[in-house]
Amino acid sequence: xxxxxxQKLSKDFGGLRAIDSLDFHxxxxxxVSVIGPNGAGKTTFFNLITGLxxxxxxxxLFNGSSLVGLRPDEIxxxxxxxxxxxxxxxxxxxxLQNVMIAQHCRTKAGIFGTILHLPGTxxxxxxxxxxxxxxxxxxxxxxxxxxxxxxASVLSYANRRRLEIARAMATEAELLLLDEPxxxxxxRETNELTNLIGRLxxxxxYTIIVIEHDMRLVKGxxxxxxxxxxxxxxxxxxxxxxxxxxxxxxxxLGRKGVKAA
Amino acid sequence: MAEAMNPTPxxxxxxxxxxxEAVRVAxxxxxxxxxxxxMIGGLVLITFATIGALQTFQTKSIINGELNLGxxxxxxxxxxxxxxxxxxxxxxxxxxxxxxGPRNLxxxxxxxxxxxxxxxxxxxxxxxxxxxxxxxxxxxxMASLIAFGQANQANGLAxxxxxxxILGGIGGLLExxxxxxxxxxxxxxxxxxxxxxFDVVFSAxxxxxxxxxxxxxxxxAAGGLHLNGAMLVFIVAASLYFVxxxxxxxxxxxxxxLPDPARRSVKYGGLAALVLILLxxxxxxxxxxxxxxxxxxxYMLMGLGLNIVVGLAGLLDLGYVAFFAxxxxxxxxxxxxASPAVAPELTFWLAIPFVLLAAALAxxxxxxxxxxxxxxxxxxVTLGFGEIxxxxxxxxxxxxxxxxxxxxxxxxxxxxxxxxGAPIVFNTPPKVLYLVALFCLIxxxxxxxxxxxxxGRAWMAMREDEDVAEAxxxxxxxAKLKAFITGAVLASxxxxxxxxxxxxxxxxxxxxxxxxxxxxxxxVGGMGSIPGVVVGAFVLEGVPQLLREFQDFQFLAYGILLxxxxxxxxxxxxxxxxxxxxxxxxxxxxxxxxxxxxxQDDEAAESGAPAAD
Numbered sequence: 043x044x045x046x047x048x049q050k051l052s053k054d055f056g057g058l059r060a061i062d063s064l065d066f067h068x069x070x071x072x073x074v075s076v077i078g079p080n081g082a083g084k085t086t087f088f089n090l091i092t093g094l095x096x097x098x099x100x101x102x103l104f105n106g107s108s109l110v111g112l113r114p115d116e117i118x119x120x121x122x123x124x125x126x127x128x129x130x131x132x133x134x135x136x137x138l139q140n141v142m143i144a145q146h147c148r149t150k151a152g153i154f155g156t157i158l159h160l161p162g163t164x165x166x167x168x169x170x171x172x173x174x175x176x177x178x179x180x181x182x183x184x185x186x187x188x189x190x191x192x193x194a195s196v197l198s199y200a201n202r203r204r205l206e207i208a209r210a211m212a213t214e215a216e217l218l219l220l221d222e223p224x225x226x227x228x229x230r231e232t233n234e235l236t237n238l239i240g241r242l243x244x245x246x247x248y249t250i251i252v253i254e255h256d257m258r259l260v261k262g263x264x265x266x267x268x269x270x271x272x273x274x275x276x277x278x279x280x281x282x283x284x285x286x287x288x289x290x291x292x293x294x295l296g297r298k299g300v301k302a303a
Numbered sequence: 304m305a306e307a308m309n310p311t312p313x314x315x316x317x318x319x320x321x322x323x324e325a326v327r328v329a330x331x332x333x334x335x336x337x338x339x340x341x342m343i344g345g346l347v348l349i350t351f352a353t354i355g356a357l358q359t360f361q362t363k364s365i366i367n368g369e370l371n372l373g374x375x376x377x378x379x380x381x382x383x384x385x386x387x388x389x390x391x392x393x394x395x396x397x398x399x400x401x402x403x404g405p406r407n408l409x410x411x412x413x414x415x416x417x418x419x420x421x422x423x424x425x426x427x428x429x430x431x432x433x434x435x436x437x438x439x440x441x442x443x444x445m446a447s448l449i450a451f452g453q454a455n456q457a458n459g460l461a462x463x464x465x466x467x468x469i470l471g472g473i474g475g476l477l478e479x480x481x482x483x484x485x486x487x488x489x490x491x492x493x494x495x496x497x498x499x500x501f502d503v504v505f506s507a508x509x510x511x512x513x514x515x516x517x518x519x520x521x522x523x524a525a526g527g528l529h530l531n532g533a534m535l536v537f538i539v540a541a542s543l544y545f546v547x548x549x550x551x552x553x554x555x556x557x558x559x560x561l562p563d564p565a566r567r568s569v570k571y572g573g574l575a576a577l578v579l580i581l582l583x584x585x586x587x588x589x590x591x592x593x594x595x596x597x598x599x600x601x602y603m604l605m606g607l608g609l610n611i612v613v614g615l616a617g618l619l620d621l622g623y624v625a626f627f628a629x630x631x632x633x634x635x636x637x638x639x640x641a642s643p644a645v646a647p648e649l650t651f652w653l654a655i656p657f658v659l660l661a662a663a664l665a666x667x668x669x670x671x672x673x674x675x676x677x678x679x680x681x682x683x684v685t686l687g688f689g690e691i692x693x694x695x696x697x698x699x700x701x702x703x704x705x706x707x708x709x710x711x712x713x714x715x716x717x718x719x720x721x722x723x724g725a726p727i728v729f730n731t732p733p734k735v736l737y738l739v740a741l742f743c744l745i746x747x748x749x750x751x752x753x754x755x756x757x758x759g760r761a762w763m764a765m766r767e768d769e770d771v772a773e774a775x776x777x778x779x780x781x782a783k784l785k786a787f788i789t790g791a792v793l794a795s796x797x798x799x800x801x802x803x804x805x806x807x808x809x810x811x812x813x814x815x816x817x818x819x820x821x822x823x824x825x826x827v828g829g830m831g832s833i834p835g836v837v838v839g840a841f842v843l844e845g846v847p848q849l850l851r852e853f854q855d856f857q858f859l860a861y862g863i864l865l866x867x868x869x870x871x872x873x874x875x876x877x878x879x880x881x882x883x884x885x886x887x888x889x890x891x892x893x894x895x896x897x898x899x900x901x902x903q904d905d906e907a908a909e910s911g912a913p914a915a916d
Contacts, residue, residue: 115777
């Protein structure tokens with residue numbers, strides 16, 4: 043059974059149909075890239091899955107149960123976490139705090155336990171911290187060490203993107219949604235991130251959907267590529283297949299034989 | 304900050320055609336800036352006189368027969384403006400700081416002269432043109448005050464000009480002085496002003512500590528310091544500052560070189576002495592000062608509560624007084640025998656659980672409808688809630704329960720039974736102060752614990768970015784309600800203490816000014832910072848209480864303070880780390896960027912090859 047199964051999903055913004063009866067599925071352990079020209083509805087697709095927008099039609103099944111109508115934090119708790127296209131860290135909090143927050147839905151310390159310093163709360167806090175440090179350690183020397191207690195705003199652009207991934211990982215999700223993880227990165231960093239996404243699946247067992255414009259990354263990591271255009275799925279398959287698909291080329295490059303006005 | 308205000312930096316000196324290593328001197332003092340500061344100073348002085356502050360402040364004597372608060376203000380302003388104008392601009396990278404010299408003095412004199420001249424012109428102007436119908440304070444009396452009360456006005460005005468010029472020049476000179484001397488001079492003067500201005504506090508302390516001789520040596524019976532007393536204060540304070548500035552490092556080093564046990568005993572000895580002094584302080588200070596401190600403590604409690612709502616969770620609540628009122632009225636209704644309808648006459652301690660419950664309920668009632676509101680909308684709605692609370696209390700509907708405009712009287716004082724069962728009645732301000740301090744400590748502890756906890760992190764995440772916090776698994780509804788309820792509970796304790804302290808409560812004690820004051824306390828102190836709230840409460844509630852005779856100027860002072868804070872220190876007096884970061888992000892990320900580059904270089908150098916994972 044598919045981990046995430048999307049059936050006939052639609053979303054309108056006023057008169058604009060951003061997602062048009064989309065069918066999609068991803069199996070456990072798969073890495074699927076979602077590509078498409080600007081405005082194709084890729085980020086809207088993510089926003090629908092994570093509950094930021096309610097869908098107008100269709101259903102989203104995660105592990106067999108519907109996510110429609112759940113709040114974003116409930117969906118996160120079910121095991122879906124995401125990053126954002128324009129990096130959205132808690133820039134004034136420290137790197138460690140950024141990651142520790144992600145454990146919120148897995149922990150339960152309340153006001154009284156915190157004030158009274160109950161042993162359970164203290165243990166939980168230690169566990170949250172340890173989990174955050176372990177998560178950050180996945181990124182090698184990039185995010186650990188002296189940086190942990192510095193504000194996230196001191197990080198370089200590429201490291202901010204890494205921290206955002208770490209934050210998503212720390213929610214203990216099964217499915218990661220990465221929205222353009224390499225936007226604004228240089229080729230070396232892109233290369234590094236391609237490896238990282240592979241490692242996320244191989245070492246940590248995440249299932250990953252990634253929105254990406256960088257075709258090297260798409261080619262490098264995806265088991266399957268889905269192409270969106272005007273909210274519709276126009277092609278699906280392995281990279282090589284999709285890259286030859288006429289409708290895909292058309293969507294990116296325009297119709298053959300029709301000259302620009 | 305002076306440089307930041309200067310849009311027209313004087314032209315940098317021509318770079319001499321010498322190698323890169325050569326010394327390039329940064330531009331020094333700008334006379335144009337000095338002139339502008341002088342103009343600003345003059346305009347402020349004119350405003351000072353026009354609003355009647357000069358006359359009103361005359362009534363407060365700082366040094367008996369020599370100096371009063373009005374003339375102090377008149378003199379201090381040119382001094383400060385002179386100091387600011389003569390401050391050396393910071394040298395840019397690659398330049399060497401210019402040496403301070405005669406230009407500083409000239410700039411200071413210029414500031415003093417220009418501002419004095421403006422005030423002088425104003426005094427002459429109002430004799431020709433009668434602006435009194437509009438500015439009622441511009442009286443002949445004011446003109447004579449400006450002329451230092453001299454019979455011959457020309458002489459008086461000349462004296463004025465001379466005084467401001469000299470004071471401006473002193474301000475300019477301060478920059479030239481060696482650091483230790485400067486700090487001694489400024490510190491000494493500051494303390495003289497403080498000791499003179501807050502004579503009530505110091506006098507009460509000396510009398511309480513049975514040191515009448517010191518009190519009568521320092522203070523004259525007619526108000527203000529004796530000249531001898533002022534000199535003593537100046538000498539003591541100045542020499543302490545001088546020693547700290549010149550020997551501070553050496554003392555610190557000696558302390559650090561002490562063997563561990565000795566160091567620890569110094570540390571704990573100091574701490575114990577401090578605690579001991581604080582413990583006996585309320586009794587020493589006497590009823591009036593304790594009364595002021597009670598109020599400061601109650602505002603501190605509210606500040607700590609609002610700090611959670613606004614500072615941590617980022618929910619701008621302008622109706623915070625509602626929770627204060629809930630605490631006060633619940634206490635009053637439950638404990639007072641004179642409360643109109645229900646009079647269960649519980650003791651304070653039995654009533655407290657109900658007070659907290661009522662406050663939590665109020666937090667829930669205010670919190671629930673505003674869950675989906677953000678920023679400005681939230682502020683407006685909570686403002687409305689605050690007013691609704693006050694109107695409900697005064698309404699005919701609640702009159703049978705809450706007493707309407709007549710309020711509730713005869714709220715009993717708090718009683719604690721000691722070990723043998725003898726009651727201790729907390730019926731005097733110094734005794735109440737112990738309780739207030741106790742609750743403040745508890746509130747500070749609660750704030751401190753919550754800040755670095757799962758709940759506190761959720762609040763901060765929500766403050767930073769609500770959508771992302773939600774996407775990361777924070778239940779926004781729960782987090783917001785928790786913030787509102789925690790804040791409400793802390794404010795209600797403040798209200799309960801307020802009710803038993805005063806003994807009677809009336810609806811007009813719970814107006815919007817309370818909400819605004821508490822908000823200003825945390826803004827001035829520093830958002831999200833616990834020490835900031837403490838300092839803010841002293842500055843914004845304690846000082847106005849001590850200077851009650853100038854109450855007319857309280858909100859003017861608040862306004863000026865807020866503007867100055869927003870311009871020069873938006874993160875507050877004692878900022879929390881997060882706000883300092885937010886407001887100085889650019890500088891910090893630049894530094895961090897440099898560090899990043901350096902670190903990468905280091906890594907590359909270590910591995911001997913470009914880093915590649």
